[in-house]
Amino acid sequence: VSRQFQVTVPCSTSNLGAGFDCVGLALNRYITATMEPGGDQLHVVRKGTLVELPDAGDDIVARLLRSRNIYGKLTIDSTIPIGKGLGSSAAAAVAGLALAALVNDKNFDVDVALDAATALEGHPDNAAPSIVGGLVAVITDGMRHRSIRLKLSDKIGFVFAAPHSSVSTKAARNALPSQVLHSDATRTIARSVALIEGLADGDPELLRIGFSDDLHVPYRIGMIPGGGHALSAALEAGAWAATISGSGSGLIAACERGSEEHIVAAMASAFESATAHPALALVMQPDFEGVRTEKSA
Numbered sequence: 001v002s003r004q005f006q007v008t009v010p011c012s013t014s015n016l017g018a019g020f021d022c023v024g025l026a027l028n029r030y031i032t033a034t035m036e037p038g039g040d041q042l043h044v045v046r047k048g049t050l051v052e053l054p055d056a057g058d059d060i061v062a063r064l065l066r067s068r069n070i071y072g073k074l075t076i077d078s079t080i081p082i083g084k085g086l087g088s089s090a091a092a093a094v095a096g097l098a099l100a101a102l103v104n105d106k107n108f109d110v111d112v113a114l115d116a117a118t119a120l121e122g123h124p125d126n127a128a129p130s131i132v133g134g135l136v137a138v139i140t141d142g143m144r145h146r147s148i149r150l151k152l153s154d155k156i157g158f159v160f161a162a163p164h165s166s167v168s169t170k171a172a173r174n175a176l177p178s179q180v181l182h183s184d185a186t187r188t189i190a191r192s193v194a195l196i197e198g199l200a201d202g203d204p205e206l207l208r209i210g211f212s213d214d215l216h217v218p219y220r221i222g223m224i225p226g227g228g229h230a231l232s233a234a235l236e237a238g239a240w241a242a243t244i245s246g247s248g249s250g251l252i253a254a255c256e257r258g259s260e261e262h263i264v265a266a267m268a269s270a271f272e273s274a275t276a277h278p279a280l281a282l283v284m285q286p287d288f289e290g291v292r293t294e295k296s297a
């Protein structure tokens with residue numbers, strides 16, 4: 001048996017309402033990339049949700065390994081829904097960087113990896129939680145990105161529901177205005193404080209305020225078929241707060257632990273009656289580990 005190197009990286013939900021472009025939470029769906037080095041070509045096998053992607057030649061993990069002259073057999077398997085707002089491409093970028101470091105026996109430095117993943121993929125608010133796990137804020141300081149681990153109460157349950165269709169991050173970013181009102185910006189700063197405190201304490205009222213947003217949600221919710229209905233359904237079913245996960249098409253809701261199944265079923269059923277297509281319904285657990293690596297001789 002040849003040497004084998006493996007990395008596993010969690011997905012993430014980002015924004016959480018008022019934490020637009022700077023708050024992310026790692027969740028328990030994963031991409032796993034396994035490499036058996038050898039030869040002078042890279043053979044790529046994609047499994048799980050990655051099978052639905054069109055071009056294996058353009059795979060982000062494969063591109064990264066080729067750019068580092070790493071060849072052999074690469075198997076990438078993912079349970080992360082694609083194009084649904086769970087940071088699947090940021091997780092893939094992190095997996096590629098971690099795998100390259102592991103194969104080359106290099107140290108995987110968290111700060112260097114965050115800058116590199118952002119350069120590759122563009123979304124540090126997804127890359128940071130995928131790297132370190134847990135709830136993270138990202139601050140862009142000049143050219144560098146810094147991640148700050150934040151406290152997360154274990155009183156909060158998280159559910160994710162998505163319609164059949166996906167939203168491209170590019171389209172969701174193009175939907176944003178180039179300027180916002182000063183009053184909207186200042187309200188968002190206060191809400192983001194409520195968000196951080198609400199997540200730390202599991203405070204339903206602060207979470208409701210913190211999950212509300214004027215900077216991106218109003219411009220994007222219309223791109224999600226049944227999105228408005230599913231948000232209302234979450235709150236009617238007893239969720240403390242609900243908003244778009246990343247740039248969609250999925251929604252993330254925070255609720256009392258134990259009520260997850262009921263809430264996610266209500267959200268999925270709202271999507272299904274609005275779209276006449278099956279919806280995705282996932283009860284999620286935070287992932288506090290981030291990247292894990294394994295090698296066998």
Ligand code: HSE
Pocket residue numbers: 014015020021022085087123125126169172173216246247
């Ligand atoms: N914060 C980014 C956005 C995440 O909402 O556009 C994209 O995955």
